[in-house]
Amino acid sequence: MLAKVRTAAVQGLDAYPVDVEVDVGGGLPAFTIVGLPDTAVQEAKERVRAAIRNSNFEVPSRKITINLAPADVRKEGPAFDLPMAIGILLATEQIRASGLDGAMALGELSLDGGIRPVPGVLSIAMAARAGGIHTLIAPAVNAQEAALVEGLQVYAVRSLFQVTQHLEGEEVLTPVRSPPHSDAGADYAVDFAEVKGQAYARRALEIAAAGGHNVLMVGPPGAGKTMLARRLPTILPPLIWDEAIEVTRIYSVAGRLNGHGPVRERPFRSPHHSTSSAALVGGGTVPRPGEVTLAHHGVLFLDELPEFHRDALEVLRQPLEEGFVTVARVQSTVTFPSRFMLVAAMNPCPCGYHGDGLRECLCTPSQIARYLGRISGPLLDRFDLHIEVPRVPSGDLMTTLPAEPSTDIRTRVLRARARQQERLGSLGACNAGMTGRLLRKYCRLDEEGRTFLRAAIERLGLSARAHDRILRLARTIADLEAADVLTNAHLAEAVQYRAFDRPLRLLA
Amino acid sequence: MGDNDDIRIVARDDEEYPSALRPISDPPRELFVRGTLLPQDEIAVAIVGARRASEYGKAVARRLAADLVACGVTIVSGMARGIDGAAHQGALDGGGRTIAVLGCGPDMVYPKEHAPLMQRIIRSGAVVSEFPPETPPRPEQFPQRNRIISGLAKGVVVVEGRIGSGSLITADFALEQGREVFAVPGNIFEETTWAPHQLVAQGARLVVSALDILDELKIPHGSVQRPAAVSLSDEERAVWQQLSFTPLHVDRIAANCGQPVALISRVLLSLEAEGLVDALAGQRYVKKV
Numbered sequence: 001m002l003a004k005v006r007t008a009a010v011q012g013l014d015a016y017p018v019d020v021e022v023d024v025g026g027g028l029p030a031f032t033i034v035g036l037p038d039t040a041v042q043e044a045k046e047r048v049r050a051a052i053r054n055s056n057f058e059v060p061s062r063k064i065t066i067n068l069a070p071a072d073v074r075k076e077g078p079a080f081d082l083p084m085a086i087g088i089l090l091a092t093e094q095i096r097a098s099g100l101d102g103a104m105a106l107g108e109l110s111l112d113g114g115i116r117p118v119p120g121v122l123s124i125a126m127a128a129r130a131g132g133i134h135t136l137i138a139p140a141v142n143a144q145e146a147a148l149v150e151g152l153q154v155y156a157v158r159s160l161f162q163v164t165q166h167l168e169g170e171e172v173l174t175p176v177r178s179p180p181h182s183d184a185g186a187d188y189a190v191d192f193a194e195v196k197g198q199a200y201a202r203r204a205l206e207i208a209a210a211g212g213h214n215v216l217m218v219g220p221p222g223a224g225k226t227m228l229a230r231r232l233p234t235i236l237p238p239l240i241w242d243e244a245i246e247v248t249r250i251y252s253v254a255g256r257l258n259g260h261g262p263v264r265e266r267p268f269r270s271p272h273h274s275t276s277s278a279a280l281v282g283g284g285t286v287p288r289p290g291e292v293t294l295a296h297h298g299v300l301f302l303d304e305l306p307e308f309h310r311d312a313l314e315v316l317r318q319p320l321e322e323g324f325v326t327v328a329r330v331q332s333t334v335t336f337p338s339r340f341m342l343v344a345a346m347n348p349c350p351c352g353y354h355g356d357g358l359r360e361c362l363c364t365p366s367q368i369a370r371y372l373g374r375i376s377g378p379l380l381d382r383f384d385l386h387i388e389v390p391r392v393p394s395g396d397l398m399t400t401l402p403a404e405p406s407t408d409i410r411t412r413v414l415r416a417r418a419r420q421q422e423r424l425g426s427l428g429a430c431n432a433g434m435t436g437r438l439l440r441k442y443c444r445l446d447e448e449g450r451t452f453l454r455a456a457i458e459r460l461g462l463s464a465r466a467h468d469r470i471l472r473l474a475r476t477i478a479d480l481e482a483a484d485v486l487t488n489a490h491l492a493e494a495v496q497y498r499a500f501d502r503p504l505r506l507l508a
Numbered sequence: 509m510g511d512n513d514d515i516r517i518v519a520r521d522d523e524e525y526p527s528a529l530r531p532i533s534d535p536p537r538e539l540f541v542r543g544t545l546l547p548q549d550e551i552a553v554a555i556v557g558a559r560r561a562s563e564y565g566k567a568v569a570r571r572l573a574a575d576l577v578a579c580g581v582t583i584v585s586g587m588a589r590g591i592d593g594a595a596h597q598g599a600l601d602g603g604g605r606t607i608a609v610l611g612c613g614p615d616m617v618y619p620k621e622h623a624p625l626m627q628r629i630i631r632s633g634a635v636v637s638e639f640p641p642e643t644p645p646r647p648e649q650f651p652q653r654n655r656i657i658s659g660l661a662k663g664v665v666v667v668e669g670r671i672g673s674g675s676l677i678t679a680d681f682a683l684e685q686g687r688e689v690f691a692v693p694g695n696i697f698e699e700t701t702w703a704p705h706q707l708v709a710q711g712a713r714l715v716v717s718a719l720d721i722l723d724e725l726k727i728p729h730g731s732v733q734r735p736a737a738v739s740l741s742d743e744e745r746a747v748w749q750q751l752s753f754t755p756l757h758v759d760r761i762a763a764n765c766g767q768p769v770a771l772i773s774r775v776l777l778s779l780e781a782e783g784l785v786d787a788l789a790g791q792r793y794v795k796k797v
Contacts, residue, residue, distance in 0.1 A: 199759045199769040200791060219790075348789060355790025357755060360560070365589070365621040388791045390757050459781050477770075492777040493770055496758075496791075507621070508788045 001025075003090035003097075005083040006104045008127055009075055010120035012287065012327075012334035013253055015127035017104075019069045020080060022087030027063035033084075035068030038076040038285070047078070047109045048085045055113035055161040057094050064088060074331050076286050079118040082107035082137070085160055086167070095164045103135035104128050105163070113160040117141035119255035122248055125149040137163060141259040145252050147176040148245060148262055181241050185264045188234045193405040194227075197392035201228055204387040204497050206409050209235045210416035211476030212430035214320075214342040214382055216305070216375075218499060218506075219389030220356045225345035226270070228389065229301045232343060233266035234406035235413055236299075243297045246337065250296055254289050267298030269340075273307035277315040287327040287334045292319040295340035305344040306374040313379055316342075320382055342382060345389075346375070348506070355506075358391055365507045372506060377465075384432060384469055385497040416479040431476045436468070443471040445486055452488045456495055466501040470494045514630070515614050515641060516541050526550070532659045532685050536638035540614040543634035549605060552582040553721055554657045554682075556675050557591025557667035558700050563786075563794045564753040565591055565668035565700060568692050570598030572665060575718035577604020579729040582633065584609065584660045586653065587626065589619055591667045600628050607660060610637040611653045612645035654678040655685070662725050663688035665715060669703025676703055679712070688724055690715045740784075747775045748795075751785060755792035 003022045008015045031045045049059050066084055068075050083105045089095045106124060108116040121142035126149050128136055135153045138146045143156035153175040157163050165171040195202065201217070205228060208215045215232075217225045239247065247263045257263075271280060271291040282290035292300060302308060319325045319338035327334045348354040349368040354361040363371075380386070420430050423442060434442065445453065457466065473494035474486050483490070499506060518524045519538045524545050529535045553576055555569050573583045573595045583599035585592040587608035599606035608629050610618070614637040617623045629635055638656065639649060654677050658664050664682040666689070669675035679689045689712040694701035708714050713724055722729045740748060750756065750764045762772040776793055779785045786796045 197759060199762055200757075200773065203769050203773075355788060355792065357757065357790065357792060364619065366619070369621070388789070390759070390790050390792075456777070456781055459783075488778075489774045492774040495777050496773040499791075502787075505787050506789050508786070 001091045001093065003087045005087045005090070005100065006133070007080060007083040007106045008104060008124040009073075009077075009079070010123050010253055010286075011073075011332060013123055013249055013289070013336060015120060015124040016073070017127065017131055018075070018080070020083040020087050021067040021069060022084065022091045023065045023067075024060055024062050024088065024091040025065070029061040029063065031064045033066045033068070035066075035071040036074045037068060038074060040078050041068070041075050041080055044078060044081050044084055044109075047081050047111060048088065050111040051081070051109035051113045051160050052085055052088060054111065055159065055164070057089055057164075058092070059088070060092050074286065077118065078108035078116075079106045079120075081109035082115060082160070082163070085109060086163065089164065095168055097167055098169065099135070099167050102133055103137060104133050105137040107137075107139040107157065109160060115139045115157050115159055115163075117259065120253040121146050122148060122245075122252040122257075125152055125154070126249075128152060137166075142252075142257075143176045144179070144259060144261040145248060145257055147178045148248065150178060179261050186238050186266070188265055188406070190231050191234060191406045192231050192409055193403050195224065195231065195403055197396045198224060198228065198389065201387060201389045202404075202409075204385055205232055206235065206413065207473065207476050207480065207497065208232070208341070208343075208385055209409075210413045210480050211384070211420070211473070212341060212432035213384035213473065213476065214432070215344070216380070216383040216386040216500070217343070217345040217389045218348050218386065219345070220347065220352050220354075220359075220391050223389045223391045225389050226301070226303060229270075229299065229343045229345065230268055231406065232299050232341065233268050235409040236266050236341070237410070237414055237417055239264060239266060239297060247297050250289050250293055250337075254294060256294075267295050268301065269295040269298065270301040270303060273302070273304045275308075275312060277309070277312045280312055281315045281319070281325045281338075282327045282334075282336055285329060285331065287329060287332075287336075289336050290325070292316065292325055292338040292340065293336040296337050298340055300340045300342050302342070302344040305346045306371065316382075344383070347371075348388070355388065356391060358393065368507055369503075372500075372503070375500075380500055381465065383500075384473055386499040387497055388499050412480060415482065416476065419479045419482065420476075431472055431479070434472060434475075439468055439471060443475050443486060445471075445491075449486060449488060449491060453491055456491070460495070460502060461504060462495070462498070462501045463503075466495075466498055469501075470498060473497060514542050518545070526660055528552075528661075529656065529659045532655065534655065535659070536656060538638070540637050540640060541634055542614050542636075543630040543632075545607070545634050545636070546605070548580065549582040549607060549633075549660075551580060551727060552584050552607065552661045553725070554584040554661035554664045554678070555591065555595035555667060556585055556654075556657060556664060556678050558669050558673060558675070558703075559588050559590040559592075560700075561590035561594070561668050562694075562698060562700055562753075563755050563788070564694065565692075566594035567753045567794065567796070569594035569667050570601070572667075572692075572715070572718050572721070573598030573604075573606070574602035576721065577602040577606075579718070579722055579727060580604075581722075581727060582607060584657055586611070586650075586657055587622055587629070587635070589622075593622060593625060595667075596625060596629055600625075600632055605633040607633050608635045609653050609656045609660070610635060610639070611650040613637060613639050613641040613643035615641040616643070616645065618645040650674060651677045655681040658682040658687050659685055661687060662727075663690055663721060665690040665692065665721065666704050666707055666712070667692045668694065668700040670699050671702050673703040676706070679707055688713065690721055690724070743771070743775050744779055747772060747779065748784065751793055751795045753794050755788050755794050758791045758793065761793065
């Protein structure tokens, strides 16, 4: 007898429908899975067999053939376990299927018949809804994310037996309720109020957040570079609903959601400097999202920037320029979104204490120059701000005066962002993304400003590539003050966040 | 290494050979010279000191050199990092002449980051060495060249130096050669001030301004001229008053002024552009002289 159960599989961040066709017929007892299954799918045989037996059903001693259609796409993972088991029970007429029309089922089986969570359920739920499916039977742990899709009835199931009870109408489950859509609810574990001192660095990060600028922090070990970077998401605008869904989808596909509902906090990812380029941009035979995608709508933090492999930094180019990454494999080419703020940190010199003031640096100027030279020009061009972060004297750390909390800073950031959106005319647009044409249109200087900038570049020995970056930063500084016209004061402050434009000073 | 087209050999019986060197006990047989040695270079003062110098020390060296060249004095030093470099710099910025005595061949740039400084010295004075071209810098050559530094000068000013500093060797040569020794006082808690204080204890002349040197060496001078004061805005003056020769971080300056760091950054940049403050690595600032 033949049975068909609908399910879906994830490719990239999207899902496509898969039909699980089960045929139980004559011949020598056997269990065959076709349709390009990978090892985890092949091993489903053992799990399905045990789960059926331990749910008080029987596995027939006949020839079982399962086809995963479409048969020309490679299938991976254990999410087909549940539809296979349901298919076998239907094909052997151990259960009757009334409730399976317009329904999809997925889940990994454990040997005792329990149902375990699988990755990508949100993507599958979205694809199901778009494909006219009205019911989704999903592992209980994944039910929260599936219920984010409106117009889809989601049943949270914990065991194969529970599924059969539900399908036969003996103990019908109630669908999981969708959580209310709201833009609020981010709850960060860290806050800028915890950062003592560091007035200059705090100001720089506020500007970075306000204009969406990438930041490079240079400072000795123990200066608090990581601490500062980790708090950057807390002063960025809250995720709007669509962004939250996008991030949740990514974390779902990556298997990192762990039963939570929508992700409300902007991600913060800090891959170690030994991370391979595949782990950064995503990889695997069926590609999974890498660090740049896990940082989508959030912050990607690269500590010890000069220690990263050259090819790892090279692969960051596409996501930084285009906001997505393309992962090409023999089987398929997948595109992942990857729009993030890049924050990097490095020591000022090989020993780490140049310019520290508290501890003497023993590096020679040529050693320092060589060390700083490891950051190539094209890479440096990715950063609108390069700031020097000092160690805070221990006396200042003892202060009990509370520093300004993240919410206050975020209020100013939001106001500055609103001005940028109005000017640039598109949602989410910020100064960091201004092209040359927009830059010339919106960052026009009067005669006095031009003279000032030219004099500063000459007298301070700034490199020529600094010019446009200074304008862009000055624009954000002016936006924070709700000022329309760029003044010398804005330009002067902008110059102070361009440490690498002044190579001689970094050596001084 | 570098091009050596411009290297000339000046032997002891050449007219160009510095007459001040002839009477010393172990004069170099010949000098390798890049740039020019002029008769006016006979009125010379050497300024030497620590390689790892404080901002204070470098500021003193720059100031003394600038004030001395304003009175027609040539500044002699060793082109090392720290005090030596600052002394040359001060002389050049003051529009005066300066001579660098190297511990390696005249075609070698040591330390490397002084390549631009070396070119400036060749244009406004001379780089001299007793070592032939292509001689690499070796530790034992530096004490030996110190006798030429003191020999070329009428007096030696020691600005900073730790215990066992090479500056003391230069001071010893100076006494042997009958030159005056001067020492600049500093903070007694800093190890860099050990050598000059030691010299003062042994009878060196304490220096608090270029006048002390000019008077002692009987070099005629008018009143040493200060550049006219620049007019500062109220904000600039408030920031300026917080600064010293000890580097201060911008956060600290802002806290001392009780102003937001954004404002202080702007003011510091304009002070820097006006040439009144120096910005150091790590967003730290010092007064400039």
